């Protein structure tokens with residue numbers, strides 16, 4: 001499962017920063033293009049953290065909508081239904097400017 005391996009790598013990043021301190025909340029930015037199911041991600045987060053300093057912590061997922069910029073007309077539009085076409089003129093000469101994020105933005109530790 002995609003989400004399970006994601007949670008494992010997120011857990012590694014978080015624990016590296018937290019050292020031996022107990023983690024309470026993890027704030028995560030996930031771009032729309034990552035095609036992650038938020039509920040599954042939260043469920044997997046609980047699974048991979050058993051017996052670690054992240055056990056019982058909350059995964060706060062912030063969804064970042066995908067945005068594309070058109071090379072033909074210059075418009076910046078929200079990506080709808082995964083069709084890589086400009087929302088203004090329909091051109092497919094577009095570049096993704098947002099939506100590929102997958103990053104831990106901050107973590108909260110117990111007693112800090």
Ligand SMILES: [Zn+2]
Nearest residue numbers: 070073086089
């Ligand atoms: Zn356009």
